[in-house]
Amino acid sequence: MIGADGDRSAVEEWIMHKSKRTSKRYQIIAAKAMEPMARLLEANYPARFRFHPTAWGKFPDGTDCIEIGGFTPHNVISGEHVLFLGSFHNNDVTLSQFQVMIALLQNFVEDLTVVLPYYPTGTMERVTREGQVATANTYAQLFSNLPSCGRPTRVMVYDLHTLQNRFYLHGNAIASLQTTIPVLIDELRRTNVDCIAFPDDGAAKRFAHMFAGEGFATVICGKVRNGDERVITIQDGEPRARNIVIVDDLVQTGGTLYECGAALKERGALSVCAFVAHGVFPSEAWKRFARGGDRCVFDRFWLTNSIPTTTDRLPKDDVYTVLDISDKIVQDLDKYTS
Incomplete structure (x- = not known):
């Protein structure tokens, strides 16, 4: 490549x-x-x-x-x-x-x-x-x-x-x-992404050190209780005027990932993408993030071919890009x- x-x-x-x-x-x-x-x-x-x-x-x-x-x-x-x-x-x-x-x-x-x-x-x-x-x-x-x-x-x-x-x-x-983060970093060098966001503190502790020295700004999100609701807030960093990729290890239905992307855009991010190592997507939940889906908040959605039974079904001309880890x-x- x-x-x-x-x-x-x-x-x-x-x-x-x-x-x-x-x-x-x-x-x-x-x-x-x-x-x-x-x-x-x-x-x-x-x-x-x-x-x-x-x-x-x-x-x-x-x-x-x-x-x-x-x-x-x-x-x-x-x-x-x-x-x-x-x-x-x-x-x-x-x-x-x-x-x-x-x-x-x-x-x-x-x-x-x-x-x-x-x-x-x-x-x-x-x-x-x-x-x-x-x-x-x-x-x-x-x-x-x-x-x-x-x-x-x-x-x-x-x-x-x-x-x-x-x-x-x-x-x-x-x-x-x-x-799989080195594979993502190689991919990001070919894009205008300048900021790495994490959906929670756990993801930041797991992955943030892997981006050290790469020149990316960092944003950390988190859930806080608002009455009976839990809402996504920006806990650290400034997303305004940034081209952001949210990084996490896996996605199931993707509710938190979607809310995080929406919050970053609301706070002024120029673009928001997502990366997960493993796209589980039970019951074809990926359809909700594809173009026309009710969770289509990401300009690009990167994932790896760690679960080919999922990634083989993703549409080719859409928001999804599958990164090969061979x-x-x-x-x-x-x-x-x-």
């Missing part, structure tokens, strides 16, 4: 430099939803990655009938570094993928790296009533009890919503927390490559 001025992004320059020094190769196994990313990695880095399609079938009774790629007619998986690209977008595919991870680890792989860009149960890490299930904990139990191939499974997650979840993993799995994944893999 070359910028308009002909310069390569910082991520791409880093990858080119590292690729000259490392020879670690990965055999890729991917969830069905992540196959396009697997093919992209193989096409862009043929010396580093080889993708083996898996048949994610079902028996007539609905149980899994899976054949992992790379084992026939010749086994090219055993003894190799294996990269598993996962997508836990529903419970059915999640269980199927755990079955494949277990099978891989029981077939004498050298090591297993799981790239799960979006960890969907991150917000369910505690309960408020007895009997509720903290699914962040149960997923962590499944990861932590994967078979051992002699070294822990590395679980790479991007912009985890609740950072303490990383400590839920133990035993045979270790969390490796990454961020190069960032390669960079993050190499952070721990000798």
Whole structure:
């Protein structure tokens, strides 16, 4: 990806430099939803990655009938570094993928790296009533009890919503927390955005330091109680005459994101855009932010392809721009490559 001025992004320059020094190769196994990313990695880095399609079938009774790629007619998986690209977008595919991870680890792989860009149960890490299930904990139990191939499974997650979840993993799995913010910064260098806004203090604490030295002004929003209502206010910074992007880790229905955008425009922002690492958008909530929607407050809405089952459905000629994180994944893999 070359910028308009002909310069390569910082991520791409880093990858080119590292690729000259490392020879670690990965055999890729991917969830069905992540196959396009697997093919992209193989096409862009043929010396580093080889993708083996898996048949994610079902028996007539609905149980899994899976054949992992790379084992026939010749086994090219055993003894190799294996990269598993996962997508836990529903419970059915999640269980199927755990079955494949277990099978891989029981077939004498050298090591297993799981790239799960979006960890969907991150917000369910505690309960408020007895009997509720903290699914962040149960997923962590499944990861932590994967078979051992002699070294822990590395679980790479991007912009985890609740950072303490990383400590839920133990035993045979270790969390490796990454961020998509460098991909956004590369994108912003090609725009007129001059201010980063955060919808609440939590987002500011999580992300503000990642923009240090980039020259952006900062605005922090927050909710305050007004009678029985909670309204968005500007708690720090001045949005007037600024071109702003609101940054957060994920969006579900997007109510707070919308209210924050409207408040910034009301306070005199020249333009307001949004960025989220993970566009969850249940029940096609993205339609409300698209042109003609009742929450169409953003000039541009950036998100990553961490949840392709969502981003593949977004309209192409609208406010949405999907940022590809495949190069960032390669960079993050190499952070721990000798």
